[in-house]
Each structure stands twice: as C-alpha cells, then as structure tokens.
Amino acid sequence: MDIIFHHPTFDTQFWLDGMQQQLPGATVRQWHPGDNQPADYALVWHPPVEMLSGRRELKGVFALGAGVDSILSKLQAHPDMLPDGVPLFRLEDTGMALQMQEYAVSQVLHWFRRFDDYQALKQQAKWQPLEDYRREDFTIGLLGAGVLGGKVAESLAAWGFPVRCWSRSKKNYPGVTSYAGTEELSAFLNGTRVLINLLPNTPQTVGIINSQLLEQLADEAFIMNLARGVHLVENDLLAALESGKVKGAMLDVFAKEPLPANSPLWKHPRIAITPHLAAVTRPLEAMEYIAKTIREIEKGESPSGQVSLHNGY
Numbered sequence: 097m098d099i100i101f102h103h104p105t106f107d108t109q110f111w112l113d114g115m116q117q118q119l120p121g122a123t124v125r126q127w128h129p130g131d132n133q134p135a136d137y138a139l140v141w142h143p144p145v146e147m148l149s150g151r152r153e154l155k156g157v158f159a160l161g162a163g164v165d166s167i168l169s170k171l172q173a174h175p176d177m178l179p180d181g182v183p184l185f186r187l188e189d190t191g192m193a194l195q196m197q198e199y200a201v202s203q204v205l206h207w208f209r210r211f212d213d214y215q216a217l218k219q220q221a222k223w224q225p226l227e228d229y230r231r232e233d234f235t236i237g238l239l240g241a242g243v244l245g246g247k248v249a250e251s252l253a254a255w256g257f258p259v260r261c262w263s264r265s266k267k268n269y270p271g272v273t274s275y276a277g278t279e280e281l282s283a284f285l286n287g288t289r290v291l292i293n294l295l296p297n298t299p300q301t302v303g304i305i306n307s308q309l310l311e312q313l314a315d316e317a318f319i320m321n322l323a324r325g326v327h328l329v330e331n332d333l334l335a336a337l338e339s340g341k342v343k344g345a346m347l348d349v350f351a352k353e354p355l356p357a358n359s360p361l362w363k364h365p366r367i368a369i370t371p372h373l374a375a376v377t378r379p380l381e382a383m384e385y386i387a388k389t390i391r392e393i394e395k396g397e398s399p400s401g402q403v404s405l406h407n408g409y
C-alpha cells in the first residue's frame with residue numbers, strides 16, 4: 097500500500113514515520129511536484145491541485161483537520177482535483193473535542209463569574225462586588241452540534257447550565273435541548289444568552305451570525321466563534337456590542353487570517369481574541385484514526401468520517 101503526504105506546516109518526517117508505524121506494510125512518502133507514481137491513499141492539508149488530480153487509483157483522501165472548507169472550495173475551482181468516486185475523509189474528534197471543551201468551558205465560566213467586569217473595575221481601582229449571574233439566566237446555545245459541538249454541549253450541561261443545540265437533524269445529548277432546521281432557528285435563539293458557533297463553513301452557514309440573528313438572542317448576550325470567520329459578520333457584531341445587545345465576544349477565527357493589524361476587533365475592550373487554535377490536530381490521535389479508517393476501507397467496510405460532497409461538510 098502506498099500513501100502520499102502533504103502538509104504546508106506539519107513536521108513531515110514525524111508523520112511519515114508515524115504512519116509507517118501505524119501501518120507497517122505501507123510505504124509512506126512525502127509528495128513532491130512531479131510525483132505521479134501510484135498511491136492508494138493521500139493525507140493532505142491545502143493540497144496542490146496536481147497532487148490529487150487524475151489519481152483515479154486513490155481509495156481515499158484524508159483531510160488532516162476537521163473542517164474541509166478549504167479543500168472543497170479548491171475543488172469547486174478545479175473540479176478534476178478529486179477524481180470521481182474517490183472518498184474524502186476528515187478528522188472526527190481525534191483529540192479536538194477535549195480542546196474545544198477546555199476553551200468553551202473556561203470562557204463561559206469567565207463570563208458567568210463576571211471576571212471581565214471585575215477586570216474593568218480593577219482598572220479603576222474599584223472594590224465593588226457585583227450581583228451574581230444566575231444559571232437559569234445563562235442559557236448556552238450551540239450552533240452546530242456534530243462531533244465537536246455535541247461534546248462541548250455535554251460538558252457545559254455537566255456544569256449545570258441550561259444548554260441547547262441547533263443542527264440539521266435532532267440530537268439526543270444528555271441534558272441538552274435539541275432544535276433542528278431553519279424552522280427552529282428562532283426558537284433556539286430566543287432566550288440564548290451565550291452563543292457558541294461550531295458549524296461547518298457551507299453556503300448555508302456563511303454570514304449566519306449577523307444583526308438579524310444577534311437581535312433574537314437574550315439581552316447582554318455573549319458570542320464565541322470557534323468555527324470559521326466567515327460565519328460572523330464582523331461589523332454586525334461591532335454594532336451589537338455598541339448597542340449593548342451583545343456584552344462580550346471571544347473569537348478564535350476570522351474572515352481574514354491572520355487578523356489584519358488594523359482590524360477594529362483587536363482594540364475592542366469587550367472582544368477577546370485567539371489566533372485560530374481552539375482545537376488543533378493532535379498527530380498521534382490523528383494517525384491512529386486514519387490508520388484505523390484505512391484498515392476498515394481495506395476490509396471493504398464503510399468507515400465514518402466521510403465528507404458529503406453534496407452537504408459540503
């Protein structure tokens with residue numbers, strides 16, 4: 097079995113050795129421009145078009161992340177990049193859910209215990225206890241309730257918050273109220289105080305966090321964008337912060353990355369920023385997962401994690 101690998105920033109040798117250990121019978125090589133030798137599987141992130149196009153022999157392409165929007169947008173521009181019938185897989189969890197849980201739980205508790213307000217009072221040397229927020233006024237809503245959103249929802253429910261989620265189809269997570277489809281979006285938003293976004297980037301979800309959506313949230317809402325920058329209309333968020341409808345935001349992803357130095361988001365006192373690292377690919381877990389999936393494909397099984405080209409995620 098032959099495996100080709102391309103990632104613009106990962107430690108390639110570490111991955112070649114690691115995959116070799118996971119699949120001792122395989123030959124794993126770094127792909128270089130001009131390499132047209134046959135391959136059974138490709139492991140990629142931001143792949144050059146010529147790496148995959150014309151490779152009808154491939155039994156699977158693995159995206160080395162959870163979101164496949166960048167691969168799919170390239171595929172739109174170059175439809176022959178992924179030969180017909182070659183399945184595209186993505187990473188399901190592989191250590192990312194725990195990182196998302198850490199990120200979301202710590203920030204929700206930060207807002208719930210009003211640490212932002214106390215930090216602002218501290219700047220004025222003010223010793224001033226504030227009224228506690230009540231859990232019943234702190235409903236948390238997950239936009240997107242798949243592999244990552246579902247786990248985040250469960251971890252926040254375990255902290256005793258009212259938690260709800262919104263997805264394409266109904267979910268059954270313990271302690272989490274499920275809403276599904278565009279017809280239930282307004283009901284989901286109504287009363288949501290903390291909105292956490294873990295949707296994939298698709299034509300249906302681009303710009304979903306806009307002024308019309310923000311207006312439907314509970315007053316003094318909080319926004320956490322952990323998915324993709326294009327989901328959020330940044331100027332609408334700034335306007336909602338200005339009006340007081342939104343009290344604070346924590347953003348990990350941006351329409352343009354790295355976030356340009358002149359972006360007004362940097363300087364806003366009620367916006368916290370991290371540089372797209374809410375959850376990163378954990379190589380060992382990812383390699384184990386990919387090897388398991390390859391073994392299932394080789395046995396003729398249908399492993400999970402296959403991207404629906406129709407749904408776009």
Ligand SMILES: NC(=O)C1=CN([C@@H]2O[C@H](COP(=O)(O)OP(=O)(O)OC[C@H]3O[C@@H](n4cnc5c(N)ncnc54)[C@H](O)[C@@H]3O)[C@@H](O)[C@H]2O)C=CC1
Nearest residue numbers: 162163240241242243244245263264296300322323374375
């Ligand atoms: N900031 C970061 O470091 C990272 C961000 N991500 C982002 O998180 C996203 C989610 O990842 P997973 O949970 O693994 O994806 P997933 O595919 O398991 O879950 C997606 C969820 O969104 C829902 N959904 C999709 N389209 C919808 C629509 N039109 N209306 C309503 N619900 C819809 C699905 O029903 C599902 O519940 C990724 O696509 C990626 O963009 C992933 C990893 C790291």
Ligand SMILES: O=C(O)C(=O)CO
Nearest residue numbers: 161162163372375376
């Ligand atoms: O896996 C993903 O989709 C990511 O955004 C990784 O940072």
